[in-house]
Amino acid sequence: MKKDIILAGVGGQGIISIASIIGYAALEQGMFLKQSEVHGMSQRGGDVMSNLRISHNHIASDLIPFGQADMIISIEPLESLRYLPYLSKEGWVISNTRPFNNIPNYPDLDKIMGEIAKVPHHIALDAEAIAKEAGSTKAANIVILGAAAPFLGMTYEKFEDAIRFIFRHKGDKVIDLNLVALKAGRDFADRHI
Amino acid sequence: MQKLLLLGDEAIAQAALDAGLSGIYAYPGTPSTEITEFVQKSKFARENHIHSNWSTNEKTAMESALGMSYAGKRTMVCMKHVGLNVAADPFINSAITGANGGLIVVSADDPSMHSSQNEQDSRFYGKFALVPILEPGDQQEAYDMVHYGFDFSEKFKVPVLMRITTRMAHSRSGVARRGEIRKQNELKMPSDLRQFVLLPNIARTRYKNLLRDHSSFIAESDASPFNSYIDGSDKSLGIIVCGIAYNYLLENFPDRIVPHPVLKIGQYPLPRKMVEKMADECREILVIEDGYPMVEELLKGYLGRGLKVKGRLDGTLPRDGELNPNLVAVALGKPDTYGLPIPDLVVNRPPSLCSGCPHIDSYYALSETLSELSNGRVFSDIGCYTLGALKPYEAINSCVDMGASITMAKGAADAGLIPSVAVIGDSTFTHSGMTGLLDAINDKSPITIMILDNGTTAMTGGQDSPGFGKIEEICKGLGVEEAHIRILKPLKKYHDENVAIMKEELAYHGVSVIIPRRECIVAIDKRIRDKFKNK
Numbered sequence: 001m002k003k004d005i006i007l008a009g010v011g012g013q014g015i016i017s018i019a020s021i022i023g024y025a026a027l028e029q030g031m032f033l034k035q036s037e038v039h040g041m042s043q044r045g046g047d048v049m050s051n052l053r054i055s056h057n058h059i060a061s062d063l064i065p066f067g068q069a070d071m072i073i074s075i076e077p078l079e080s081l082r083y084l085p086y087l088s089k090e091g092w093v094i095s096n097t098r099p100f101n102n103i104p105n106y107p108d109l110d111k112i113m114g115e116i117a118k119v120p121h122h123i124a125l126d127a128e129a130i131a132k133e134a135g136s137t138k139a140a141n142i143v144i145l146g147a148a149a150p151f152l153g154m155t156y157e158k159f160e161d162a163i164r165f166i167f168r169h170k171g172d173k174v175i176d177l178n179l180v181a182l183k184a185g186r187d188f189a190d191r192h193i
Numbered sequence: 194m195q196k197l198l199l200l201g202d203e204a205i206a207q208a209a210l211d212a213g214l215s216g217i218y219a220y221p222g223t224p225s226t227e228i229t230e231f232v233q234k235s236k237f238a239r240e241n242h243i244h245s246n247w248s249t250n251e252k253t254a255m256e257s258a259l260g261m262s263y264a265g266k267r268t269m270v271c272m273k274h275v276g277l278n279v280a281a282d283p284f285i286n287s288a289i290t291g292a293n294g295g296l297i298v299v300s301a302d303d304p305s306m307h308s309s310q311n312e313q314d315s316r317f318y319g320k321f322a323l324v325p326i327l328e329p330g331d332q333q334e335a336y337d338m339v340h341y342g343f344d345f346s347e348k349f350k351v352p353v354l355m356r357i358t359t360r361m362a363h364s365r366s367g368v369a370r371r372g373e374i375r376k377q378n379e380l381k382m383p384s385d386l387r388q389f390v391l392l393p394n395i396a397r398t399r400y401k402n403l404l405r406d407h408s409s410f411i412a413e414s415d416a417s418p419f420n421s422y423i424d425g426s427d428k429s430l431g432i433i434v435c436g437i438a439y440n441y442l443l444e445n446f447p448d449r450i451v452p453h454p455v456l457k458i459g460q461y462p463l464p465r466k467m468v469e470k471m472a473d474e475c476r477e478i479l480v481i482e483d484g485y486p487m488v489e490e491l492l493k494g495y496l497g498r499g500l501k502v503k504g505r506l507d508g509t510l511p512r513d514g515e516l517n518p519n520l521v522a523v524a525l526g527k528p529d530t531y532g533l534p535i536p537d538l539v540v541n542r543p544p545s546l547c548s549g550c551p552h553i554d555s556y557y558a559l560s561e562t563l564s565e566l567s568n569g570r571v572f573s574d575i576g577c578y579t580l581g582a583l584k585p586y587e588a589i590n591s592c593v594d595m596g597a598s599i600t601m602a603k604g605a606a607d608a609g610l611i612p613s614v615a616v617i618g619d620s621t622f623t624h625s626g627m628t629g630l631l632d633a634i635n636d637k638s639p640i641t642i643m644i645l646d647n648g649t650t651a652m653t654g655g656q657d658s659p660g661f662g663k664i665e666e667i668c669k670g671l672g673v674e675e676a677h678i679r680i681l682k683p684l685k686k687y688h689d690e691n692v693a694i695m696k697e698e699l700a701y702h703g704v705s706v707i708i709p710r711r712e713c714i715v716a717i718d719k720r721i722r723d724k725f726k727n728k
């Protein structure tokens with residue numbers, strides 16, 4: 001099994017946590033992993049993206065080739081579109097619908113959603129709203145991860161274990177919140193596949 | 194052994210700790226910063242008194258490391274590629290003095306300029322200085338090369354340059370550590386106490402030694418575990434591939450078998466025998482290297498009448514920018530792949546100053562102060578405040594290299610552009626602004642210098658600022674008149690007051706320094722979070 005994933009968002013939205021959780025789950029199963037990110041300038045409200053590659057076989061490149069990503073996971077709708085050239089024909093876009101509007105010329109949201117709808121395989125969800133119901137909007141990134149979980153080729157429990165590990169220093173409350181958020185995201189995806 | 198998941202930067206730092214490091218010296222700079230930060234956070238490093246405080250700039254870092262090497266201990270210096278320009282003088286001369294304790298200089302290049310002002314290739318510095326260069330192809334090699342590099346440096350008494358790129362520095366993968374942790378070296382003086390005295394007659398001898406050793410370096414490259422000749426049946430093309438580009442090559446062959454002979458390079462000078470073998474065997478050579486076409490140019494020769502070499506110079510690969518698997522596919526004559534086009538509505542999302550950033554208030558006050566004068570008088574520098582060039586501020590007119598704001602403003606004032614203004618951050622000021630300030634004072638240049646003191650080195654992630662709490666004393670000490678050192682608080686509510694002070698100083702025909710002082714809000718946030726964590 002191999003999964004090539006583009007993680008996208010805006011600086012500070014928590015794509016690193018998503019990468020850590022998927023990465024931990026993959027390593028626990030003895031998979032190989034390469035994860036590449038560009039930070040620096042991009043941290044001050046600029047766009048951020050990370051290439052995450054997991055595989056049972058040797059991984060060569062740190063960068064995912066264009067047209068070959070299995071998935072784009074984006075915490076921001078406009079950002080999900082920026083990386084479409086990476087997506088393979090069968091690939092999925094899992095995107096938040098909640099815009100992060102920090103630029104004066106942010107495009108019309110309906111038009112953005114229209115573009116996401118054109119991608120053959122996609123799931124779009126309001127992660128903030130779902131996370132709020134789960135307990136806190138802070139877990140929006142985990143909701144997105146939950147929605148991506150069915151496509152990542154690992155059993156759901158692996159993600160739960162990874163959350164328990166990654167947030168182990170933050171206390172049970174934080175862990176429980178994130179587990180609920182994960183499940184809410186997954187349930188959404190299950191209803192919309 | 195269990196593998197650790199490490200960034201390239203972290204792999205280098207972990208390796209240095211495992212290989213008996215006594216001190217790391219650095220000034221922050223993306224993408225090299227995490228090497229030093231890893232050592233700073235290491236309990237092992239604290240317990241073993243391994244030096245890791247930030248240096249004021251890359252030159253002081255390089256020289257301190259040279260001093261530590263002189264005293265017989267293993268040391269590492271880290272910087273981003275442009276930092277090596279600042280450290281070039283000691284770096285080039287350290288090849289002549291040679292090392293005593295193992296000395297590795299890590300320079301992190303940034304092809305495609307993800308967060309830099311150019312994409313210069315540090316390998317040229319290594320070649321220029323005639324020192325060996327190590328260029329890892331993955332995080333494991335980065336780890337292994339540090340051990341090898343220290344041994345090499347101590348065996349040949351020469352500094353070793355390690356060249357990485359953004360992709361290597363900021364990409365994570367599994368790294369197996371060595372079981373054995375080496376002890377630090379004991380204090381040990383150089384066997385020849387004149388080794389480091391570069392008076393011409395000594396330097397001439399040392400230079401001849403270096404030239405003599407250079408042929409050994411080539412032989413070492415031919416025997417290096419990081420250079421390998423992998424045979425292939427199709428000899429119509431041979432491929433020379435450097436560092437991380439090897440991964441992009443393999444990515445194009447799912448079974449990882451390349452039909453052509455491949456020379457994988459991880460150590461320079463180039464392994465002469467291996468290159469000769471390829472030139473003898475293959476009709477054409479494709480060179481795949483991130484950064485400048487250094488190897489390609491070397492093989493091709495100026496007139497290009499010798500070997501048939503393809504690469505960045507003949508358009509087989511793009512002349513600039515970072516490589517990727519697709520570019521390499523096309524260079525190999527394989528089909529390109531591409532997903533969906535980016536929809537037309539997608540706009541850029543440039544980085545911007547945080548809302549609440551003190552620099553914003555400084556810029557609004559400055560722009561109002563200058564509004565009655567002609568445009569184009571603000572020379573700035575490198576840091577978060579460089580984002581003041583973008584909308585909506587459009588408040589600065591230059592950003593060249595660290596420290597250039599003060600000296601360019603001085604030069605422009607010398608030319609008659611009066612008033613000229615310099616805008617520089619606190620960390621950049623101590624990095625390279627102080628010397629320029631002395632020039633301006635000695636010439637009584639009519640310039641106004643704004644030192645934006647946010648108490649941290651914010652751009653690179655909030656490292657300590659070497660001049661913290663000392664900025665006005667430094668200015669006074671260099672000779673700025675006390676009456677013309679003005680400290681203000683960049684807040685909206687003091688806007689009018691601040692504009693009035695700026696106007697006064699702009700009218701003064703001499704050097705004046707305005708210090709808008711307010712802590713970076715990200716630094717405040719981090720400070721408060723750390724406080725909670727430690728409770």
Ligand SMILES: Cc1ncc(C[n+]2csc(CCOP(=O)(O)OP(=O)(O)O)c2C)c(N)n1
Pocket residue numbers: 220221222223251273275276279575576577578595617618619620621622647649650651652653658
């Ligand atoms: C020679 C060199 N070294 C390091 C860097 C990386 N760098 C860019 S800005 C900066 C720090 C700026 O700090 P400061 O001047 O205090 O401004 P701030 O970002 O805090 O506003 C550093 C280290 C560089 N561009 N050039």
Ligand code: SF4
Pocket residue numbers: 044545546547549550551552577647651652713714715716
């Ligand atoms: S990190 Fe600090 S200095 Fe940089 S833009 Fe944000 S508030 Fe301003």
